[in-house]
Amino acid sequence: MLTYILRRLALMVLVLWGVTLGAFLISHALPSDPAAAAMGNNAREEQLADFRERNGLNKPLATQYVIYMGQLLRGDMGTSLRTQNGIVNDLRAFFPATLELTLVAVVFALLIGLPLGVIGALYQGRPPDLLARTFALLGGATPVYWLAILALTLFHERLGWLPGPGRLDVYSLAPPTHTGLVLIDSLLARDPAVFWDALRHLILPALVLGAYSAALLTRMTRSALLEVLSQDYIRTARSKGLSSARVIGKHAVRNAALPVLTVLGSLFGSLLTGAVLTETIFSWPGIGGYATTSAISLDFPAVMGVTLIAGLAYSVVNLLVDLAYGFFDPRISFS
């Protein structure tokens, strides 16, 4: 198992290196000038020349890449062209907000998607199944953007049940940063008021972000479970006189978990990088907005940083999913 993990980690390094090379080449292939983007419409030619000189943009592409990789190996992701901040600091500031939102969205997706999927399979063709399938269809087809505005208008503005945009109330003081996850930081600061505030702020955006995933999970769980329920061993289990709950809980769900797990892994990855719209509408200070601003202002080092961290998160989640296979199906070995 340890060898397996080490081999996967080595492979991950290789993948991430590929990501740097790909992202570097693609971002530099654009026919536009980052100096002009950073200095704005009114900047003069001398200012642009000076900017290129200071940021090494006038060096050959290969040299720029070698310099970048040299920095990266020392743990330095370079400096943002737009803000002149260290990229590592930027990511540290923005990534946790997205991670927290995504984690809660995944939890919501699981809490909604799994039970609905199971119910759909067990009541196949009957009204509860219809409900599950309708949800799966609607959740998958509703644009995030529209859902976000609808949720905000209804639950915040009209009904006043939940707070509006942002991670915390305007008048709340953010807890001291340890992990960057406000839910955890507020607990560390023993500040339950801020914890509640943060949790309430998370509900709408996480539900909106998780809706599509919940729908997909419902569909996956339902079909995976239906397939398992038609297998011989289920019939055998039933004929042995096991209770229905035990058959479903012990045999069926466990065997249906593998495809669901696979979907969950890739969902998490896509949520992490796909939070842009939700973050924009809910004014969520996460990596989505950072990535967009960086991309449209041709801030190459920042774009590279975002790409790398997304790649890293994706790889780590995939590894965890693969390891979890072994837990659900002991026949899978890691040798």
Added chain:
Amino acid sequence: MSKKAASAHKLPVFSRGLALALSLGLSLAGAQDARQSTLVIGGDFSDLITLDPGVSYEFSGSLVAGNLYDTLVIYEGNDLKTLKPRLASSWKVTPTATGSRIIFKLRDAKFSTGRPVTAADVIYSLTRVIALKTPSSFLLTDVANITAKSLSAPDAKTVVMDIPKTANPNIVLALLTFNVGGVVDSTEAKAHETNGDYGTAWLKDHSAGSGPFMLNRWDRSAQVALDVNPNAFRKSPNIKRVILRYMLESAAQQSSLNSGEIDVAWDYTPDAFKAAQSNPKLKTLKTDTFQLQYLGMNSAKGSPFEDPRVREAVRYAIDQDGIIASLLQGLGRKTQTIIPIGLAGSDPKIYYPYNPAKAKQLLAAAGKAGGFSVDFLVSTGSCAGGVPCQDLAAKVQSDLAKVGIKANIRQMVNSELLTAYRAQKAQLIQVAWSPDYPDADGNGTPLSDYAAKSLAWRNSWENAAASKLAQAAAIESNSTKRLAQYGQLTALLAKEGPYAILFQPYKPVVVQAGISGFNRNANGDVQFEKISKK
């Protein structure tokens, strides 16, 4: 809620169930008081890069820096023609053999750190901008033509600035009102210097000024909180804290303004603004700007726009009234010359009433009776006045089509658009321009003088008479003469120039009915200390 009060709740609170928390909401103790004395502005502040007055060159940065720092002189409120004292209680301009000398007398003022503002602080602040080569330092080096040697301090309350003949003292004073002239507590900045950066890294998210507010904290992409500076000489009636809350979307701002969470919304779309006008709980303000949204026509040899008659035809073909009424919902003004309304030198004359028939005649006279086809570069983002650029472009496209010009819209992100424009590669482009400082020269030189390598150059438009006029007007110190020169320049550009001005937008701002004293001027400045809340 204070931390102490919060920790008294302890953890068992959590176990009371999610449903309860959801429905009851959490009342924050003491929040009511805080709400009364806190002004919350929701807006797109994503252009905020630094709060350092010497480095900041973006709208949001200038807005905040203007409340954290004082400049020597200032334009107050909407009067952007009359210079008012700020840190300088008085100033005098006298001619010298090499140019002119401005002597500033400083008032008694204190920084938020408690130290007095001295002439040494002023000189440090200006020289650090020159040394740092910040995005705005060209205003001091290239426009004002000053160096570290131009500045001296005979005593702690007097600053002397020598400027050469190549610079106009009136323009120098005008640009000193911009945050590039913000005065920093030099002792504080030096104390936080790292690697000879003049404290830039520290001043990015800390403040050391004498303005009415000081920085509490800036949570990037979330909010900026400013607290009242107890040492300031400009006092706020009842606002103790100002929070700029990042809200990129007009929809989010509407929702938060309607729910009472924010007091001021900054970026309404024209449609949302129209809806807010009929809401008695809100006040809608059409605030001035100096922005001009225009079409640039590349006049290079071989281009369809080489012939001035074709450029005139485009100006006749554009239905400005239609754009302002339908797309902007009235959030714009009609103007046709290069100096925006509100600056001395602007020209109110309507040279080109909408006339497609006349446009066709001109095209025929230019030998293009059958029309022509041209690439039309358009940003993917939002244009001046909050209109989506693609909507505006579609209107322009249909106007031009009526006279036979086929404009093929090519949408690209702004950075890419600017790169093409800068390389003189845009045939027809839809962009906006805003002057760096509130003076006619902020538009006169870049839009008219080919040698300045700015807009006239980007549109390959070289006109010796225009260059000469722009250069002369820039340094003319007699205001009557100067106005006459700008009159000639704007008329020349209206007839010959490579631009078709589309409109000068208003910036829509919506505030709660209980807010008074809110004013945003054409420079984008808001004096937070003048605002009060009921």
